[in-house]
Amino acid sequence: MRRISTIAWHTFKESVRERVLYNLVVFALLLIGAAILFGSISVGIEDVIIMNLGLSSISVFGLLMAIFIGIGLVWKEIDRRTIFSILAKPVHRHEFIIGKYLGLMVTLLINTAIMTAGFYLALAYEQRTLHWADLVALQAVYFILLQLAMVVALALLFSCISTPILSAVFTLAVYVIGNLLNDIRWFGQETGSALVMNLTALIYYLLPNFGNFNVISQIAQGRPLPSYLLVSNSCYALLYVSILLAAAILIFEEREFR
């Protein structure tokens, strides 16, 4: 556990020194600020606009950070051969993978917290105050974090087997398909073909269903989420992250560093 936390802390320190991270946070905060402008020209639905734009910015920029940093997480260590001196030390390979994952998750957690604070500042500016009901947006932020946890695990898995560019393409492709899984399954059922139906069902169950985590519109319209969704999505994300990390560890355990 000590070694995992050491690697996680080192990964966190490494990722906070990435310039791209600050650029993304600044962009996200600018966009959240711009939501005030959009809100002011949308008579009557200012809060909905700010909620929608603000939470979407947190989601998109969080995703970009997760992919940009996640894809280089292991690959960079192999490419620069820094992995040689780490694995020669008393470090299990699975400890390295878990430490790397946790380190990036801590980074994303802190950045999401900064973006969320910016979002609430914008909301408070628009409403001149904050209501208890506004805290419901935290449910959407929590789901964004669950999505990021899965995206980082995906990026980390691809990072163990591929170059950063391919890893980015694969991760983004899985993320996009994962957002359309409900539609893909519906399409399969509509075709009436058993083959297409089975194929789309396989894709539906195999790939992570990011669509189930998209609750921003619902939250923006002031509709709170049912508690079963919070529990089921948390369990789903935890299970999926565990499977992805287990796969990354299995690959990494067998990997040779020539």
Added chain:
Amino acid sequence: MPAIETFDLTKDYFSGFFRKRPKRALDRLNLQVGDGEVFGLLGPNGAGKSTTLKLLLRLIFPTTGRATVLGRELDSVAMHARIGYLPEHPYFYDHLSAQELLNYAGELFGLDKATRRRRIGDLLTRVGLAGSEDVPLRKFSKGMLQRVGIAQALVNDPEVIFLDEPMSGLDPLGRREVRDLMLGLKGEGKTIFFSTHILSDAEMLCDRVAILDRGQLQGCGELRKILSLGISATEIVLENPHADLMAKLQPFSSRAIRTGASVRLEIPSDKDLTQVLEIVLREKGKIASLNPLKMSLEDYFLSRVSDATEQARGGRNIDIRLEGKP
């Protein structure tokens, strides 16, 4: 108990996309490195030196065979806590300073804060980086990186130190510094296992060497035995020898090199030496010097590698085996 022991250690690499073809990088290597010994692994590029080191550090896995370090199997985390490793062309996290890197390494070894602080200070002084501890590694020269690499390999006060080409790419001053560091470690009784293709370094540092070529062990032995393997020839330097004398000596010498007024003759056979000296004295030649030519590590290395080449071509093998060759 030997510090390092390999048993028929073999590694094949596979190339090709559809039909994987094996290429043997290391072939049934059997080695024993004693406690406190400085052991040099020599060989030309592609001989299997780095492969051996990476196998011992479990960065790659053997195809067949096995090895132990400090009596433990290679997957033992407890064993890894007692060793240090400097990779070839070391590259470390360039956003860290030397102090941060050593601190990270110390944390991975589970050293407490006080021990880390003390040891990092000592090591930075020892490798000559005191004063540069807060400079980011991206601003370090190659020599400084090599030194910080050695420092991170020593942070746990290891019993066995693996160094992969520690002098590679360094200028003469840098090589001297690394060599002095290694001599210091040798003085402390550490076991050092290092690969190099710089023979003068090996000659200066090693108790024993092994020579690898194309993945096969060509020879292994104590350096002092190799270097006194026998007098290969005798060198006589004559001052201003006249043509008649040279003509008389020609049948006995394998090589005659004229430098200015003097001529250097190599007499390969001991039996001919007395006769040669008699001729020189009779002809009133002037002997400037007479030296037995001992085999250098370079001669030994070249003889082993060229033997291997000849063997590979199906030619005759001249055997000057010491030990370790099956």
